[in-house]
Amino acid sequence: MERTKLDLWVGAFVVAGIAAIVVLALKVGNLSTYNVSETYKVSAHFTNVGGLKPTASVRSAGVLVGRVTSITLDATRYEALVTMTIDKRYQFPIDTFANILTSGLLGEQYIGLLPGGEEEMLAAGGEFKKTQSAIVIEELIGKFMFNKASGAE
Amino acid sequence: MPIATSLRAVGHRAVNVVWRIGFATRFLYLTLTHSGMSLRRFQLVVKELFASGVMSLIIIGVAGLFVGIVLGLQGYETLKRYGSESALGSLVALSLVRELGPVLAALLFASRAGSAMTAEIGLMKATEQIAAMEMMAVSPLARVIAPRFWAGIISMPLLAAIFSAMGVFGGYVVGVVLIGVDEGSFWSQMQATVDFQHDIMNGVLKSFVFGVAVTVIALFEGFDAPPTAEGVSGATTRTVVQSSLAILLLDVILTAFMFRGA
Numbered sequence: 534m535e536r537t538k539l540d541l542w543v544g545a546f547v548v549a550g551i552a553a554i555v556v557l558a559l560k561v562g563n564l565s566t567y568n569v570s571e572t573y574k575v576s577a578h579f580t581n582v583g584g585l586k587p588t589a590s591v592r593s594a595g596v597l598v599g600r601v602t603s604i605t606l607d608a609t610r611y612e613a614l615v616t617m618t619i620d621k622r623y624q625f626p627i628d629t630f631a632n633i634l635t636s637g638l639l640g641e642q643y644i645g646l647l648p649g650g651e652e653e654m655l656a657a658g659g660e661f662k663k664t665q666s667a668i669v670i671e672e673l674i675g676k677f678m679f680n681k682a683s684g685a686e
Numbered sequence: 687m688p689i690a691t692s693l694r695a696v697g698h699r700a701v702n703v704v705w706r707i708g709f710a711t712r713f714l715y716l717t718l719t720h721s722g723m724s725l726r727r728f729q730l731v732v733k734e735l736f737a738s739g740v741m742s743l744i745i746i747g748v749a750g751l752f753v754g755i756v757l758g759l760q761g762y763e764t765l766k767r768y769g770s771e772s773a774l775g776s777l778v779a780l781s782l783v784r785e786l787g788p789v790l791a792a793l794l795f796a797s798r799a800g801s802a803m804t805a806e807i808g809l810m811k812a813t814e815q816i817a818a819m820e821m822m823a824v825s826p827l828a829r830v831i832a833p834r835f836w837a838g839i840i841s842m843p844l845l846a847a848i849f850s851a852m853g854v855f856g857g858y859v860v861g862v863v864l865i866g867v868d869e870g871s872f873w874s875q876m877q878a879t880v881d882f883q884h885d886i887m888n889g890v891l892k893s894f895v896f897g898v899a900v901t902v903i904a905l906f907e908g909f910d911a912p913p914t915a916e917g918v919s920g921a922t923t924r925t926v927v928q929s930s931l932a933i934l935l936l937d938v939i940l941t942a943f944m945f946r947g948a
Binding site for chain 1: 732733735736739740743779783840841843844845847848850851852854873876877878879880881882885886890
């Protein structure tokens with residue numbers, strides 16, 4: 534059995550196809566931003582998560598540091614319990630603020646971490662005590678109208 | 687009694703359809719059990735990969751490029767109204783990777799390679815080459831059908847990926863190079879929205895399923911074609927029509943399972 538011209542063409546085709554999948558994964562998809570490094574789990578309670586979804590990003594100062602893994606309702610407090618994994622390289626003080634923010638006016642929601650001034654760092658399995666919920670536009674309009682109405686008296 | 691006659695004709699057709707589906711299922715089963723030879727003599731599969739995969743490369747690449755260009759132009763027109771041109775990258779990439787890449791590549795594959803497979807096997811049958819093989823105790827399923835089946839299944843996901851990659855490139859050329867959307871936000875928005883497992887792997891899975899459907903339909907139609915000139919031409923037409931419908935129907939089912947807003 535010998536090598537033929539045919540093998541070359543078929544080889545080139547297979548290489549091109551696999552290269553296309555790799556390009557899609559790395560350049561188009563988010564495989565390059567997946568955390569291959571070690572992570573640790575933390576959680577936070579929010580009164581309202583708005584449109585936050587699992588796999589949403591966790592950012593500090595705009596830098597991606599982790600991802601949301603699950604969102605469930607804590608039935609004892611009737612608040613949303615959000616768990617997230619954070620890259621082991623980044624440690625946060627125990628009084629860090631976790632806020633649900635929106636990228637751009639219509640963009641998707643993410644968790645922004647605003648570090649506090651404490652010396653002690655949050656351990657794995659810990660919880661961000663200070664949180665700020667997502668801004669719900671109907672509530673905002675409601676408050677605004679209430680203020681207007683009471684101010685007019 | 688014209689009513690009874692037409693009723694009888696409808697019933698005959700219905701029974702015939704069910705009969706053919708059963709025969710096609712047994713055909714697929716026999717193809718799978720006769721696949722040992724194509725694995726031992728992989729050169730057979732390589733030859734068919736050339737015929738179905740490499741020969742489809744140009745049409746797939748050019749079509750992907752054009753679709754990406756159109757997506758870039760149309761998407762920009764619409765997104766501009768909401769001032770969110772930077773989302774052009776996500777729009778182009780998501781629509782290609784999830785839907786247009788697998789579906790259009792499969793439709794092109796059905797008309798480019800599927801019809802050729804049917805015509806080839808139909809002609810082999812009409813010129814009694816298949817019967818001659820059986821006389822020589824060579825199983826036509828193992829020697830003719832199975833290599834084409836595996837070549838179709840291997841080449842379909844690769845072709846769909848090439849289609850999507852060319853499409854993204856076309857969208858990039860129109861959006862960033864010609865119109866002037868910011869390059870950084872084009873790629874970063876794309877990477878932020880396209881998930882590897884949820885979007886890309888589901889797209890690859892889709893094209894794999896389409897590959898199985900198109901190849902089985904094409905091979906079965908060729909194998910089952912009446913051994914006449916008219917029969918072969920009818921079988922080729924049926925291959926294109928049936929596999930196109932099968933692709934679109936399977937796409938509805940797969941999309942409902944994969945992307946139901948979870």
